[in-house]
Amino acid sequence: MNRQSELLKNIDWLSILLYTVLVFMGWLNIYAAVYDESHSSILDIGQRYGKQLMWIGAAFVLAIFILLTDSKFFTAFSLPIYGCVIALLAAVLVLGVESHGARSWFEVGGIRIQPAEFGKFATCLAIANVMSRHGFKIMRLSSLLTLGILLVIPVGLIILQNDTGSALVYSSFIFVMYREGLHGSLLLLCFISIAIFIFTLLYPPMAILSVIIGGSLIAFLYYRQNKQEFYRIVIFLIGCFLFFWFLKWLLELEIDLDKLLLYSYLLTCLLGIYFIYKRKMKHIMLVLLASWVCIGASIGVDYAFDKLQAHQKDRINNLLGIETDLSGAGYNVNQSKIAIGSGGLFGKGFLQGTQTKYNFVPEQSTDFIFCTIGEEWGFIGSTVVIGLFLAFILRIIYLAERQRSDFSRIYGYGVASILFFHVAINIGMTIGLAPVIGIPLPFFSYGGSSLWAFTILIFIFLRLDANRLQLFS
Amino acid sequence: MNKYTHRKTVISAIIICVCCIYIIRLFYMQVIDDSFQMKAMMNSQRVVTQYPARGLIYDRNGKLLVENQPAYDLMVLPRQVKAFDTTELIQILGIEKETLIRNLEKCRRYSLYKTSVLISQITANKYAILQEKLYKYPGFFMQTRTLRKYNVSHSADVFGYIGEVNQAQIDRDSSYAPGDYIGVSGLEKTYENVLKGTKGKQILLVDNYNRIKGSYKDGAYDQPAVVGQNLTTTLDIDLQEYAYRLMQNKRGGIIAIEPSTGEILLKVSSPGYDPQLMIGLERGKNYRQLSIDPNKPLLDRTVSGAYPPGSTFKTLQALYGLKTGVITPASCFECYGKSKTPIGGIRMGCHNHQSPLNLYQAIQQSCNPYFVNVWRRILEDDKYHDVRKAYIHWRDFICSCGLGSKICPDFSNEINGSIPEPAIFDRKFRTQDWRWSYIMSLSIGQGELELTPLQIANMGCVLANRGYYVTPHIVRPTEGMNNRVEKHIVDCDRKYFDIVVEGMSMAATGGTARGASIDSVQICGKTGTAQNPHGEDHSIFMAFAPKDHPKIVIAIYIENGGFGAQYAVPIGGLIMEKYLKGTISPRKKAIEERMLNSSLIEPIQKKSGTSQTETPAD
Structure with missing residues (x-):
C-alpha cells in the first residue's frame, strides 16, 4: 500500500497525459483515415479503428502492469529480456509470415505481432545495462565493440527480415552514445556522411x-x-x-x-x-x-x-528529386504532399479530407497517418501534433537528466532518441523531407505491435523514473 | 558523467531544430503554396458536362423532321491512364492501333489533367460491350452525346449539318469546348444559338480508382443542362418530298413561297444528298465524295446559285414601263418572228407568232422584240435625257423588289445575285455615255443580270401580292428569336400590277405556260429560257396561283432543261396542283410520269469510275 502511494506520488503525470492525448488523437485520425459512410460505428471490430481501440485498451493494461512491476526487475533482467527478443527476431525468420515483402510477423490467432518493434526497448535496456557498468569507457575499443555487437545482432536480424526501415531506427542510438561521451566529431561525421x-x-x-x-x-x-x-x-x-x-x-x-x-x-x-x-x-x-x-x-x-533494391533506389532518387515519376515510386509522397498541402491553415475538418476519404494516399492509416492530420486539421493541427511530440521528447530528456542512476538516464536517452527518430523520419517522409522508409508514427499509426512496443518503451522509463528517489535511500 | 551534462543542450537543440524545419515546411506547404488545393481538387473532383439535347426541327404541319439519337464518346483523362491491353480495346472499338495511339497522344498533348474525346460517336452496340470492360482501363470513361437523326432523306441544304467546333470558334465563344458540336451550315448554323441549348455540369467526387463516390456538396454547384429550343419551319414536307421526286436526275432549284406571309413552302436543290451522310464516323469520307461529285450536290442552288432570270424578268420590265408611262397596255410593237426584227440598229430574234402584239399578248407570247422596244423606251425616257440616269432609276426600282441583294436571313449561304451597277458598264464600255443597245440583253433577263431562284420567287411574290413582298423566311418567328419578318412595299400603282398579272394569266391559259394549267384554278405564270453558251438552255418558270388571293408562288430553275415549257412549266404545274388540291388530276398523270422518269444528267452511279470521260455540261 505504501509502495503504491509512493508510486502515485512520484510518477510523472505530465508524460502520462501527453501519452494519453497522443494515443487518442492517433485513434481519431485512424478513424478518419479508414472512415467510410457505410461503416460508421466506432466500435466495429471489423474496422481498423475498432481494432485499434482494442489495442489501446490492451496498451493501458500493459502500462499499468509495467508500473506495478518492481523497477529492479528491468535493471536485473535487461539482458535476459534482450536475449528473449533476439530469439524471437531469429524465430520470425523461420516461423513468421510474409507481408509487403517483409518476413517480420508472427501470426497468433489472427493477430499479427511484429517482434522488430519490441527489439527497440529490449536493445535499449541492454545498452543501458552495458553502458552503465563500471569500467565502461565509450572511447575504449573493447567497450565500443560490445556496444557494436549489441546493436549489430538485432539490426542484422531485422535486415534479414527485409525490413530496412526498422533496422535504421537503431542508428538513433548515436545520440545516446554522444550523451555518454562519444567524441563530438563522430556525431558531426555522422551528419557529414549523410551529406x-x-x-x-x-x-x-x-x-x-x-x-x-x-x-x-x-x-x-x-x-x-x-x-x-x-x-x-x-x-x-x-x-x-x-x-x-x-x-x-x-x-x-x-x-x-x-x-x-x-x-x-x-x-x-x-x-x-x-x-x-x-x-x-x-x-x-x-x-x-x-x-x-x-x-x-x-x-x-x-x-x-x-x-540497393530497385524500389529503394526509386525512393531515394525520388526524395532527391532525381526522378519525378509521379505515377510510380513518387506517387505516395506526391499524394501525401497534396493531402497535407491542401489542408490549409485550419484544415478541411474532421472526416472532410478528400485525399483521405477517397484513399488517394496509400498506407494512410499506418505509415502515412500524418496526411490525415495535415489535411483535416491543417497547419494548426500539424503544428500541435509536432509540438506535442517535441514536448514529450524534451520532457523525457528532462526526466532522464534528473535520474540518479546511469542505467535510468541512458535508458531515458534511448527512449527519446528512438521517439525522435520515428517522428522525424515519419513526418519528414510525408512532407517530402525524408526518404520513405516505412516506419510508423508513434501512437498514431495503426497497429498493435507498434503501439504496445512504444507503450512498453515509455512506461518502463516512467517506472524507473518513479523509483529514482529510492535508489540511494 | 556530469562532465557531459551540457550535451543535453546540443541534443535538445538538434531536436528543436528539426521540429522547426518541419513546421516551416508545413507552413510553406499549407499556408503559402496554394497549388496543393488545386491538385487535391483535381484528384477528387470530376466535372461531367451535361450535354443538352439539341432543339428539334418540325415542318409547318408539325411533322418531326430532325430529332436526336444517342451516341457515345470514349473519353480519356491522360493523367490516370496506366498501361493497358490495347489489343482488346481496339478489337472492341474496331479501330486501328495507330489511330488509338495517335489520338491518345493528341489528348495527352492537349492536357494531362483534362478529359478529352478519344474516340467519338461509338455505336450503342459497342458502347454496351465497352461499358462492361471499362473497369480494366483506368482513365477511360464514356460520355453520352446526342447526334442528329433525320426522318427524311433529302433537304440536307435546309437543315445543314453539325460538326465539331474548331479552335477559332472556341476562342470566339468560351461556351464551346473541344469535341462540342456546332451548326456548320443551313438552319443548324443560322439558329445555332437557339438549337444548342445550355450545357450543364455535374461535379462528382471520385476515389483513387476513379469510382464515383457521390456528388460534390450534394450537387450545390451542379447545373442542369437546358434543352435547346425547337424550330418550326414553314416547309411543307410532303410537297418537299414530291418536288424532290420530280427533280430526281435533274439539276436545278425550286422555291415556293406563300406570298401573303413570305413563308417558304418548298426549297429544293437538286441533286441533293441524304443528311444522314453527314453524321457518324463515315462523315469525312462521305463529305469528300460529295465534294468531288460533278453535279455539285453540296451547292445549294436555291440561294447560292446565280442564274440569268431570262424571260421571267419581262414581267418586271413591263411593270416598270407602265409605271414610268413609256408604254401603255395598248402599246404595240412589230415582231418578225424567227427572221430577226430590226430595232434601232440592232436585230432581235423571236419565235413565230402573230404581229404586232399589245402588252398582254407580248407577255403571253414572251415576245423578245417587244421588250427590247420597251427597254429602249425606258432608257431613252425624255424625263432623264440620259441613258445612265434612266438606268439608275430603273435599277432602284428592280432592287426595291428584293432583287440583287440578300433577302432571307435564314440562310447564311445566300448570295446577292447581280443587278449590275452602272459603274460596271462604265468600266466595260470605257465611257459613262453608253447607249441602251449596249445592254440590250438585260431587257429579256440575260446578260449581266443574275438572280437566285429565291429572288425569282420573290419577284413572283411582288406580282402576286400586287405591290409588296414579305421577307421570305423558313422559320416561323417565335419569341426569343430575332428573325425579323417585314413587309416591303414596292412603289408602283396596283393597276399596273393587274395589267401584268393579266398577261401572265393569259400565258398560262393560251401562251407559253399552258402546260401548267390546273383544273378550276386560275394560274398566272411566266416562262423563261436562259441562253446557255455551254450547252442546252436553262428551263425557267415563275408562277403563282390562284390568280386572286394567291396561295403559292413558285420559281423553278432547271439547268439544261431547254425551253421553259419543256420541264419547268409542267413541274411547276404539278407542284402547285399538289399543294392546292392535294392530288394530281388523272388528266395530268401522264405528264407527272414523264417528269418523274426523265433524266437530264448522267446517272449518278457512274460518277466515280468514269469521271474523266464526263465533262460537266455547264
Missing part, C-alpha cells in the same frame, strides 16, 4: 572530389598558417594532374578524369605523410584522414547504391 551520401547521388564524382580536396587544402592552410607550403602543395597537385592527363592522352588510356584527380591527390598525400611524420603535425594528419574517410564514403555510397 556526402546525398551529394554523391546528386552531383558528379569530379565535383564531390574537388570539394573534398578543396576543403582539406583550406583546412591545411587554416592549421599551418603557411602560405608558401600551401602554394607548393597546390602546384604539386596540379602538376601531378596535368602529368597524368598527358599520360592518358599519350597512351590513349580509357580512364575518367576524376580518377586522375584522385591519383594526383593520393600521390600528394603520400608525399605529405613523410613531412607530417617528420614534423609531428597532428592536426594535418587528422585533416588528411578525414578527407580520405570522405572520399571512401563517397565511393562506398556509389557502390552501395548499385546494390
